[in-house]
Structure formats: structure tokens, C-alpha cells
Amino acid sequence: MKIYIIDDDIDIVGALTASLEAAGYEVGSQYEEEDLVEKIGRFNPDLIILDVMFPGDPGAGFRMARTIRHQDRLSRIPIIMLSAVNREGDFLCKFSSRDIDEVYLPVTEFVEKPVDPAVLIAKIKKLTA
Amino acid sequence: MITLRVLAVDDEPGMLSGIERVLDGYRTVVEEIEGEVEFRVETAETGEKALAAIEASPPDLLLLDYKLPDIDGLEVLARLAPDSRDMLAIFITAYASIDTAVTATKRGAYDFLAKPFAPADLKYVIRKASTRLLLARRARELEAEKKRVRFEFIRVLGHELKAPIGAVAGNLYLLRDRVMGDEVEKYGPVVERSLKRLEQMRKLIGDLLDMTRIESGEKKRxxxxxxxxxxxxxxxxxxxxxxxxxxxxxxxxxxxxxxxxxxxxxxxxxxxxxxxxxxxxxxxxxxxxxxxxxxxxxxxxxxxxxxxxxxxxxxxxxxxxxxxxxxxxxxxxxxxxxxxxxxxxxxxxxxxxxxxxxxxxxxxxxxxxxxxxx
CATH class of the missing domain: 3.30.565.10 (Histidine kinase-like ATPase, C-terminal domain)
Structure with missing residues (x-):
């Protein structure tokens, strides 16, 4: 089973990779938006873990989710949005509730950072079953 | 180019057409906001019609005659919704009494124009009111922008403070779950990175306090x-x-x-x-x-x-x-x-x-x- 992580934080990517690999997953990752579709396509993951805020662009994760969803080849890969951006607080004031719909934020699951890897792995299992 | 809509309210057709002739399409530069303004005139012959027009689409400036066939100009001012304060009213009257002036001012009129008036008088009063109106709008925009910038700052700050927590927690989970085996030494780099992230967080809080002190002018120099x-x-x-x-x-x-x-x-x-x-x-x-x-x-x-x-x-x-x-x-x-x-x-x-x-x-x-x- 292959998991792909997109997050600009080197420590988050490092810790997640170690936890997921210990649980038996094959893990790939990238830190920025560049060549998103090509890199995901090459790795061919079963699930994607995606951050929201990237340097200089607090909403880049949303855009990346849409990009992934609009690719025929990638559109069925489940996406877990994993971010320190808080859904109840930040979303409603900054991004408004329309942002969590299928068009604007087409992700499968939203998980707030930090997350216990055990909880994350349970979600991954459910989404990839 | 900013277009300002003027609603002229008077029961004398000659008066309304005169105002239209002078102001409709009139352009002037408001130096205080470094912008050119063009005026468009709309008209109403009665107080009720004026109120209906304002309700439907509030003008920027209101030229309001005191003497109207139905309700008088003071009544019109009294019945304007309190949120129509973004519109400035200029009160026109041939019976310039102190009492009328005081009442009109109390009810929100910004300026007066005594009948009869020359085109130059009308333009002067309109220019003055436009300047005041546009300056007030500019100030409100700046205030809103300041609030937005402040909010954006705090939102990003929140994220920046949460990021190291996520990183350190992620590393602690590695230790808890013995992800790299039972030897403590293997976790050295992870512990070092965690300490660095905490140090970064401490630095961020310090920098933030420094910046706030400088910004507020509270810093003792x-x-x-x-x-x-x-x-x-x-x-x-x-x-x-x-x-x-x-x-x-x-x-x-x-x-x-x-x-x-x-x-x-x-x-x-x-x-x-x-x-x-x-x-x-x-x-x-x-x-x-x-x-x-x-x-x-x-x-x-x-x-x-x-x-x-x-x-x-x-x-x-x-x-x-x-x-x-x-x-x-x-x-x-x-x-x-x-x-x-x-x-x-x-x-x-x-x-x-x-x-x-x-x-x-x-x-x-x-x-x-x-x-x-x-």
C-alpha cells in the first residue's frame, strides 16, 4: 500500500514517513506544489495526505486538492487533508463553509495536526479498504 | 473617475431642470483624494417620492428643498434610515430661519443652500460635500484594510505557532511507538530536531513581543x-x-x-x-x-x-x-x-x-x- 505526503514541513514529513513505514506502508513525498500531477502519477499512491498552508500561499492545499481531483487518472485517490488549520475556527472565518464542499475543497477526510499516527493509520485503513 | 449620484428634490420643475443643467455631467477634481469626480443628477418632486428613491437606491448626495407639496424637507430627513449616513444631505431653503437650520442640522443635514442661488454656489456646495463624503469613505476603507491585515497577521501567526507543535508531537509519537526500535541512540536526531523547533518557537514569541513593542510605541528607548x-x-x-x-x-x-x-x-x-x-x-x-x-x-x-x-x-x-x-x-x-x-x-x-x-x-x-x- 502506497501513501503520498505533500507538506512543506520537513519534520512533519519525516515523522509521518517513519510512522507510516513502520506500519508497513510505502511512502513518497514532496514539499511544494511543483510537478504535483507528474510526481503523484509516477508514485501512483493509494492515498494522499495533503497540507493546507504552504509558504507564501495559505490556501495552496485547496488548490492542489482541486488539481488532483480534476485529473482523470488521479481523481479517485482518497485525500486526507492534514493541517494545523483548524476546520471549526480558521475555516469558517477565513475560508467560509463553502470551502469544504466537493467543488472547492474536494478532500475525503479532514484531520487536524498534530495527529496520533495510530488515529491517522486507522483512517487510512478505512479509506483504502 | 468616481461617479457620484445626486438626488435633487424640489417641487418646482424649473428648479430641478436648472440643477440638472448645472450638475449633470459636471466634472471636478477632488484634490484631497487625488481623484476626478463626475456627477449624475436624478430628480424627485415630492418628499414621498424622494424617500422611495432613496430606499430603492441611495444616492451619494441629496439636494433637498425645505418646502415640498406633501411632507417637508425636515420630515424627509427625520424619516431617513439611520444607515443612510453614507449619503450627505444639502438642505435648500428660501426661508432661511435659524430654527429650520438648527433642526435640519440635528436631523443630519450637512450643509445649506439659500434660494435663489447661482450655478457657482451650487457647484461650490456640491464640491465641498463631495470632498467630505469621499474622505470619509476613504477613511472607512483604510480602517477596514487595517483590520483585514491585522486578522491575516494573526491567522498566519496562529499557523506559525502550531507548526512546531505538530513537528514536535510527530517526533514524540515516533518515540512512544518505538518506530525506530528500542535503542535510545537511534532517536538522537529526532530529539535534536524537536529541540530546535522548540527553540524556533521561543524565538518567534520573542520576535513577536519585540515587534508589538516597537509597533505600539510602548518600547522604552x-x-x-x-x-x-x-x-x-x-x-x-x-x-x-x-x-x-x-x-x-x-x-x-x-x-x-x-x-x-x-x-x-x-x-x-x-x-x-x-x-x-x-x-x-x-x-x-x-x-x-x-x-x-x-x-x-x-x-x-x-x-x-x-x-x-x-x-x-x-x-x-x-x-x-x-x-x-x-x-x-x-x-x-x-x-x-x-x-x-x-x-x-x-x-x-x-x-x-x-x-x-x-x-x-x-x-x-x-x-x-x-x-x-x-
Missing amino acids: TLEEIDLVEAARSALEAAGLEAEKLQLTLDLKGPDRLPLEADATEMAMIFNNLVSNAVKYNQPGGKVTVELEKTDEETLIRVSDTGIGMSPQGVEKLFGEFVRLKDSRTREILGSGLGLSILKRVTELYGGKVEVESELDKGSTFTVRLPRGQ
């Missing part, structure tokens, strides 16, 4: 003669450990002593920010040079490094809050994202400015220019 050479030396010493890890050469050029009337903590902020950046973004075996110079006009602090440098686009964004130029070369370098923003603010306290020259993969030079007599 003690201006006294301090030696910039001494200040530079302290900053270089503070960066010594980090510099050693990268095997950097640190150099200080300039006179033996360079006195300046300044606040010691502010000068420390300037030097520490510049030197720690020059060290952090350097390449192994590189060089950091601090140069001090005094000319007739100014005092110069120049810090150059032989580091990774920046692209012109990077330089452009550099002084924004929480701007950290992340790419494959800088990913592991930690910072609060507020350092240069603080540097700029402190420099501005002295009427000075910060200049940057940078070349990708060659290095950067930051020059702080402090004018004399500050």
Missing part, C-alpha cells in the same frame, strides 16, 4: 552613546557556535570605535538579525563580513555573506511578515519569519533604511543606513 563596533562584536560572538558548525570565517571591518547615539537593545536587534541571517543562510566554509562606516551624512552597517543568496523575486518579498523563502536549499533552516520585518521597523525608528543586494548561490549583502542627527 534609552538613547545614549553606544559603540557600534562593540555591538557588532557581541552579535558575532553570539553567532559563533552556529558559525563554527559551518566552519565560517567571521570578519569585522571598520574603525576601532564608532560611537552613535542610539538605544543599545535596538542596535543589538539590528546586528543580531543581520549576523544570524548571514550565518544561517551561508554555505560550509563561507564567510560573513560586518563592515562599519561613518560618512558626513550617515552611519552604515553592512553585513555580507557568501551564502545561498536570493533571486530578485525573493528579494522583493523579503521584508513581509512571515515571509520565509522556502526551497530545497532553505528547508532545514529555521526562522520566525519576523526577523527582517523587525530589522526594517527598528531601522525606521532612526529614520534609516535597509538595502539588499543578492545573487543566487553567491551571497547577500544587507546595508542599514542610519542618517546622522537622528
Whole structure:
């Protein structure tokens, strides 16, 4: 089973990779938006873990989710949005509730950072079953 | 070009057509907002019609006659919704009594125009009201913009404070779950990284407090003669450990002593920010040079490094809050994202400015220019 992580934080990517690999997953990752579709396509993951805020662009994760969803080849890969951006607080004031719909934020699951890897792995299992 | 809509309310057709002739399509420059304004005139013959027109689509300016066939001008003013305050009313009356004037003012009229009036009088009053209206709107826009910027700052700050928590928690989970086996030594790098992230968080909170103090003007400043050479030396010493890890050469050029009337903590902020950046973004075996110079006009602090440098686009964004130029070369370098923003603010306290020259993969030079007599 292959998991792909997109997050600009080197420590988050490092810790997640170690936890997921210990649980038996094959893990790939990238830190920025560049060549998103090509890199995901090459790795061919079963699930994607995606951050929201990237340097200089607090909403880049949303855009990346849409990009992934609009690719025929990638559109069925489940996406877990994993971010320190808080859904109840930040979303409603900054991004408004329309942002969590299928068009604007087409992700499968939203998980707030930090997350216990055990909880994350349970979600991954459910989404990839 | 700003278009302002004027609603003229009068029961005399001749009066309305006169106002239309003078004002409709009239253009003028409002110097206070550096903008050209064009007027469009709409008309109403009765008080009720005026109220209906205002309700349907509020004009910017209201030219309101006192004597109307149904309800009078004062009644119209009284019945205007309180949220129509973005519209300015000019009260027209042939019976200029103090009582009417006082009542009209109480009910929100901004100005008066006595009948009969010449086209020039009308234009004068309209120009005055437009200036007032547009200045008030501009002030409201600035206020809203300030609130938005503040909110954006706090939102990003929240994220920046949460990021290290996520990183440290992620690393602690690795330890809890013995992800790398049972040997403690294996977790050394993970522990080191965690400590670094906590240090970064501490630095961010410190920088934030510094910045807030400077911004609020609450920071206590003690201006006294301090030696910039001494200040530079302290900053270089503070960066010594980090510099050693990268095997950097640190150099200080300039006179033996360079006195300046300044606040010691502010000068420390300037030097520490510049030197720690020059060290952090350097390449192994590189060089950091601090140069001090005094000319007739100014005092110069120049810090150059032989580091990774920046692209012109990077330089452009550099002084924004929480701007950290992340790419494959800088990913592991930690910072609060507020350092240069603080540097700029402190420099501005002295009427000075910060200049940057940078070349990708060659290095950067930051020059702080402090004018004399500050």
C-alpha cells in the first residue's frame, strides 16, 4: 500500500514517513506544489495526505486538492487533508463553509495536526479498504 | 473617475431642470483624494417620492428643498434610515430661519443652500460635500484594510505557532511507538530536531513581543552613546557556535570605535538579525563580513555573506511578515519569519533604511543606513 505526503514541513514529513513505514506502508513525498500531477502519477499512491498552508500561499492545499481531483487518472485517490488549520475556527472565518464542499475543497477526510499516527493509520485503513 | 449620484428634490420643475443643467455631467477634481469626480443628477418632486428613491437606491448626495407639496424637507430627513449616513444631505431653503437650520442640522443635514442661488454656489456646495463624503469613505476603507491585515497577521501567526507543535508531537509519537526500535541512540536526531523547533518557537514569541513593542510605541528607548563596533562584536560572538558548525570565517571591518547615539537593545536587534541571517543562510566554509562606516551624512552597517543568496523575486518579498523563502536549499533552516520585518521597523525608528543586494548561490549583502542627527 502506497501513501503520498505533500507538506512543506520537513519534520512533519519525516515523522509521518517513519510512522507510516513502520506500519508497513510505502511512502513518497514532496514539499511544494511543483510537478504535483507528474510526481503523484509516477508514485501512483493509494492515498494522499495533503497540507493546507504552504509558504507564501495559505490556501495552496485547496488548490492542489482541486488539481488532483480534476485529473482523470488521479481523481479517485482518497485525500486526507492534514493541517494545523483548524476546520471549526480558521475555516469558517477565513475560508467560509463553502470551502469544504466537493467543488472547492474536494478532500475525503479532514484531520487536524498534530495527529496520533495510530488515529491517522486507522483512517487510512478505512479509506483504502 | 468616481461617479457620484445626486438626488435633487424640489417641487418646482424649473428648479430641478436648472440643477440638472448645472450638475449633470459636471466634472471636478477632488484634490484631497487625488481623484476626478463626475456627477449624475436624478430628480424627485415630492418628499414621498424622494424617500422611495432613496430606499430603492441611495444616492451619494441629496439636494433637498425645505418646502415640498406633501411632507417637508425636515420630515424627509427625520424619516431617513439611520444607515443612510453614507449619503450627505444639502438642505435648500428660501426661508432661511435659524430654527429650520438648527433642526435640519440635528436631523443630519450637512450643509445649506439659500434660494435663489447661482450655478457657482451650487457647484461650490456640491464640491465641498463631495470632498467630505469621499474622505470619509476613504477613511472607512483604510480602517477596514487595517483590520483585514491585522486578522491575516494573526491567522498566519496562529499557523506559525502550531507548526512546531505538530513537528514536535510527530517526533514524540515516533518515540512512544518505538518506530525506530528500542535503542535510545537511534532517536538522537529526532530529539535534536524537536529541540530546535522548540527553540524556533521561543524565538518567534520573542520576535513577536519585540515587534508589538516597537509597533505600539510602548518600547522604552534609552538613547545614549553606544559603540557600534562593540555591538557588532557581541552579535558575532553570539553567532559563533552556529558559525563554527559551518566552519565560517567571521570578519569585522571598520574603525576601532564608532560611537552613535542610539538605544543599545535596538542596535543589538539590528546586528543580531543581520549576523544570524548571514550565518544561517551561508554555505560550509563561507564567510560573513560586518563592515562599519561613518560618512558626513550617515552611519552604515553592512553585513555580507557568501551564502545561498536570493533571486530578485525573493528579494522583493523579503521584508513581509512571515515571509520565509522556502526551497530545497532553505528547508532545514529555521526562522520566525519576523526577523527582517523587525530589522526594517527598528531601522525606521532612526529614520534609516535597509538595502539588499543578492545573487543566487553567491551571497547577500544587507546595508542599514542610519542618517546622522537622528
